[in-house]
Amino acid sequence: MIKIDHLSTYYETIDGNVPVLNDLNLEIKDNEIFGIAGESGCGKTTLLKTLYDIVEFPLVIGHGKVILSGTKDGKPFSYESGKIRNSWWSNISYIPQAAQSVLNPIMRMKQQFLDSIPRESRKNETPEETLGRVAKYLEELSLSPDLLNAYPFQLSGGMRQRMIIALATFMSPNVVLADEPTTALDVVIQRGILMMLMRLQKQQKNTLVLVSHDMGVHYQVTDRMAIMYSGSIVELGKTEDIFSDPIHPYTTMLVGALPKVGDKSQKVGIPGRPPAFTNPPPGCRFAPRCPHAADCCRREVPRLREIRPGRYAACHLFSEEAEQNG
Amino acid sequence: MAEKLLEINGVSKIFKIGGMIRGKKLVAIDHVSLSIDNDKPVILSVVGESGCGKSTLCKMVLRMYRPDTGDIFLLGKPYSQKKGYDPLQFRLDVQPIFQNPYESFSARKKVDTYLFNTALRLGIVKTRSEAEKLIDETLCNVGMSLATVRGKYPTQFSGGELQRVSIARALLTRPKLIVADEPVAAIDASMKMNIVNLFKELKDKYKVSFIYITHDLSTAYYVSDYIATLYRGCLIEYGPAKEIMDHPAHPYTDLLMNAVPRVGEKWDNSVVLPDMEENEYAISYCKYAPRCPYAKDKCRKWRPELKPTTGDRQVACFYPLTEKSRDRS
Numbered sequence: 303m304i305k306i307d308h309l310s311t312y313y314e315t316i317d318g319n320v321p322v323l324n325d326l327n328l329e330i331k332d333n334e335i336f337g338i339a340g341e342s343g344c345g346k347t348t349l350l351k352t353l354y355d356i357v358e359f360p361l362v363i364g365h366g367k368v369i370l371s372g373t374k375d376g377k378p379f380s381y382e383s384g385k386i387r388n389s390w391w392s393n394i395s396y397i398p399q400a401a402q403s404v405l406n407p408i409m410r411m412k413q414q415f416l417d418s419i420p421r422e423s424r425k426n427e428t429p430e431e432t433l434g435r436v437a438k439y440l441e442e443l444s445l446s447p448d449l450l451n452a453y454p455f456q457l458s459g460g461m462r463q464r465m466i467i468a469l470a471t472f473m474s475p476n477v478v479l480a481d482e483p484t485t486a487l488d489v490v491i492q493r494g495i496l497m498m499l500m501r502l503q504k505q506q507k508n509t510l511v512l513v514s515h516d517m518g519v520h521y522q523v524t525d526r527m528a529i530m531y532s533g534s535i536v537e538l539g540k541t542e543d544i545f546s547d548p549i550h551p552y553t554t555m556l557v558g559a560l561p562k563v564g565d566k567s568q569k570v571g572i573p574g575r576p577p578a579f580t581n582p583p584p585g586c587r588f589a590p591r592c593p594h595a596a597d598c599c600r601r602e603v604p605r606l607r608e609i610r611p612g613r614y615a616a617c618h619l620f621s622e623e624a625e626q627n628g
Numbered sequence: 629m630a631e632k633l634l635e636i637n638g639v640s641k642i643f644k645i646g647g648m649i650r651g652k653k654l655v656a657i658d659h660v661s662l663s664i665d666n667d668k669p670v671i672l673s674v675v676g677e678s679g680c681g682k683s684t685l686c687k688m689v690l691r692m693y694r695p696d697t698g699d700i701f702l703l704g705k706p707y708s709q710k711k712g713y714d715p716l717q718f719r720l721d722v723q724p725i726f727q728n729p730y731e732s733f734s735a736r737k738k739v740d741t742y743l744f745n746t747a748l749r750l751g752i753v754k755t756r757s758e759a760e761k762l763i764d765e766t767l768c769n770v771g772m773s774l775a776t777v778r779g780k781y782p783t784q785f786s787g788g789e790l791q792r793v794s795i796a797r798a799l800l801t802r803p804k805l806i807v808a809d810e811p812v813a814a815i816d817a818s819m820k821m822n823i824v825n826l827f828k829e830l831k832d833k834y835k836v837s838f839i840y841i842t843h844d845l846s847t848a849y850y851v852s853d854y855i856a857t858l859y860r861g862c863l864i865e866y867g868p869a870k871e872i873m874d875h876p877a878h879p880y881t882d883l884l885m886n887a888v889p890r891v892g893e894k895w896d897n898s899v900v901l902p903d904m905e906e907n908e909y910a911i912s913y914c915k916y917a918p919r920c921p922y923a924k925d926k927c928r929k930w931r932p933e934l935k936p937t938t939g940d941r942q943v944a945c946f947y948p949l950t951e952k953s954r955d956r957s
Contacts, residue, residue: 341816342787459678488677488843489887493895515817518846518889545891559821560891561846563873569850571822575786 304330304353304477304509308366311352315360320579322348324534325366327606332372332476335503335510337524337541339517339556341576345533346513347399350481353511354396355386370394372476391420395470397480404466405454411465412436412450418469436472443468443498460491464498471502477509478502484519496523517560521545529553532576532587535606539613549615551592586618594619631704633666633804633837634689638698641684655910656684658861659698661934664805664839666703669831671838673848673869675884676858682841685858686809689839690724702805719750723798727810729790733782739793740778743767746800762800769833770796770826788819795826799834807839812847824851845888849873854940857881860915863934867941877937877948879920914946922947 306328312319322345330336340346348361357363363383371380374393381389390396398404405414415436416429424432437447445464454462463483471478480499484492500523503510512524520527520541527544529537529552537550548554555572574591577583586604589595598618606616641657660681664672674682687693689700691707700707702721726732733739740763746752747759764774770792782790791811798806808827812820824847827838842848848855848869855872857865857880865878876882886895914920917927926946934944 341818489845489884489889490677493887493889496889497895516889517817518891521891522889522895556818557891559818561821561824561850562890562892563846563849563885563888566850566870568825569821570825571788571820572818573822575789 303332303371304328304511305369305371306330306353306366307369309352309363309368310365311348311357311361311363313360314362317580319362319364321364322533322579323352326535328528328535328538330477330509330511332509333507334526335500335512335524337520337527338511338513338530339515339520339527340530341515343576343579344530346515346530347481349530350396350479350511350513352383353386354390354394354479355383357383370477374476391418391475392423392473393475394477394479395473395475397466397470397478397483399481399485405462407453407455409453410450411452411454414454415450415469415472419472423473436468439472440468443502460487460495463487463491463495467495467498467502471506474506475508477511479511479513481513482515483512484514484516492519499523517545517556529556532582533579534587534616535614536588536617537613537615538606543613549609549613549620550588550617551594551619552588553615586616631666632701633664633703634839635663635701636685636689636698637661637701639685639688639695639700640697641681641688641693642696652910655861657681657688657695660685660858660861660863661698662856662863662866664837669835669837670853671827671831671840671851672854672856673840673842673852674856674858675842675845675848677843677884679860680858681861682843682858683809684861686724686807686839686841689805689807690722691718716750720752720801721803722805722807723801723803725791725794725798725806725808725811728814729785729787729794730782730814732794733790735782737781739780739782739785739790740774743777743793743797743800746797750801752801763796766796766799767793769799769830771822772796786819787815788822791815791819791823792826795823795830799830799836802834803836805837805839807841809841810843811840812844813842820847827851845873845884846890857884860911862915862944864916864944865942866934867939867943871939871941875949877941877943877950878916878945879922879949880916882949922949 306326309323309326311323312321338346351361353368367383369380369382370386379393386394412433416432419432433450437450440447445468449465484495496519499510514520524541527541528535531552537544537553544553545557548557559569559571561569572591577587583590585601586599589599604616604618606614609615609620638659638661639657640655640659643654643656645652645654664670674685676682688695733742743763744759747762753759753762760774767773767777772792777793812823815823828851830836831838840852852869855869856863857878859880865872865881872881876885913929913931914927917923932944932946934942936942
């Protein structure tokens with residue numbers, strides 16, 4: 303389980319600190335596929351980096367923390383921000399954006415696998431035995447074990463992405479973070495890779511956090527999802543509910559703008575552009591683009607509240623409904 | 629019959645990969661024929677997965693690559709003919725829009741210099757004040773204005789805005805054909821539809837035809853009049869967009885349609901992913917046969933040719949899908 307507790311982060315720049323995540327609270331449960339959606343520059347990748355504890359200059363945690371906890375081989379564990387690093391690969395792993403370019407092109411795949419597997423988990427084995435295990439695992443994923451002898455530059459983008467996923471899930475970590483795992487790949491490969499991720503999650507019963515800006519991908523893959531806008535979560539809930547009955551105006555417009563095969567009716571995108579982090583508008587950050595914005599939206603920042611059971615949204619328009627439901 | 633705006637006639641492009649001696653030939657485009665009528669503007673979508681030759685085809689239409697076989701005709705004039713070729717006129721008639729707007733504009737130049745250079749150097753207008761008027765008018769049509777663009781660098785725009793500017797730049801010359809290579813692939817979901825809607829609007833307003841290259845079938849369905857599916861360099865299906873998308877006849881188009889992550893309908897069965905992609909280019913029988921769930925012996929012996937079926941449609945398959953065969957699978 304990952305618990306995000308009042309997390310705020312900022313980037314240090316010459317012109318001062320740029321806050322990106324603002325007081326984020328979130329709980330990602332065990333054995334679920336959790337999606338994070340939002341347009342580019344809304345803080346998706348910053349959030350994932352903080353979850354994975356790659357907090358390096360210029361990124362700084364201003365307030366709050368991330369707690370990773372669970373049980374591995376019957377033993378409970380719990381790590382906080384700053385210590386999560388110690389559990390990389392075995393308890394948490396990360397499939398980065400543009401994963402095709404994270405492999406060293408002039409090192410054979412098998413060497414890269416050996417380098418990534420923690421020493422403790424292969425101390426009684428020869429490298430050959432470890433590679434035997436890897437080959438077996440690749441076969442389970444219907445990848446050819448011969449690929450271990452290949453150099454990354456010999457593989458296509460989709461194939462490299464699948465090798466990265468194999469690498470990230472080999473130690474069956476409790477949490478897998480995937481940052482836009484299918485950007486730059488075409489639809490057929492995308493479908494293959496997403497289905498592979500879903501199958502792995504079902505087998506290993508772990509947590510998969512999937513970040514993508516493609517709403518269609520979220521519908522297909524995730525169980526629960528959060529919609530981010532300009533550094534905060536604006537809506538959180540079961541994926542199906544979000545699509546069938548969006549609450550926040552941003553989500554409504556996002557879902558309404560999705561083109562569908564078999565539907566030629568006129569669709570409109572969302573006018574305007576997301577605000578800059580350096581000089582955000584007071585109040586709700588979506589207010590300048592929102593068709594329903596009232597005066598209070600431009601003054602007060604809405605909090606994320608439970609509007610219906612299991613459905614959270616940060617919008618003033620629904621505050622009455624939220625109070626009725628307690 | 630009226631003169632065609634663009635006629636692609638049996639065009640091929642072969643790339644050599646690897647060394648001089650052990651190099652392999654890769655047929656990126658294999659005898660593709662397509663045409664766009666002149667009498668009414670249309671949007672022709674070219675769809676297919678990465679590496680199917682979409683971009684190569686687009687570069688040949690833009691005269692960036694020379695075809696190895698066949699020829700392309702613009703308003704009846706062949707590309708191969710050196711005599712009478714006027715580069716200036718060609719650039720006025722055919723304009724490109726590229727995938728990533730941040731890459732099509734240099735980060736160190738102001739965006740409006742591109743607009744002024746296009747207007748002045750291609751001789752559309754003579755003076756700077758005329759250019760300003762033309763640019764402002766064109767930018768207004770894509771939902772921007774010269775005042776918001778002037779003096780700004782590319783990084784000061786969002787992806788969607790910058791893509792609008794590059795569309796406006798292409799429109800300055802009042803072209804007959806715009807070749808858009810994955811214009812919305814790098815754009816956020818909330819902006820995507822605005823750009824795609826713009827194509828529809830501009831088509832009628834400026835009487836400009838589009839070649840819209842994409843792997844996103846949902847926007848292709850939304851925007852286009854005709855669709856051409858490419859697979860490993862071969863044109864395998866062509867026809868009116870709605871008919872093809874509603875009832876794909878080629879198994880590969882069917883696969884593409886089902887791979888779109890759509891809302892409201894979950895994926896069921898798994899897909900076959902290509903293993904050795906380079907080898908597929910060299911196959912002499914139907915290139916899709918190794919992955920095709922319907923492949924029969926005949927498919928592994930011969931290459932099907934593009935044949936007309938009902939209406940305007942053409943398909944290259946020995947056993948095109950019908951309603952009946954799709955239900956059975």
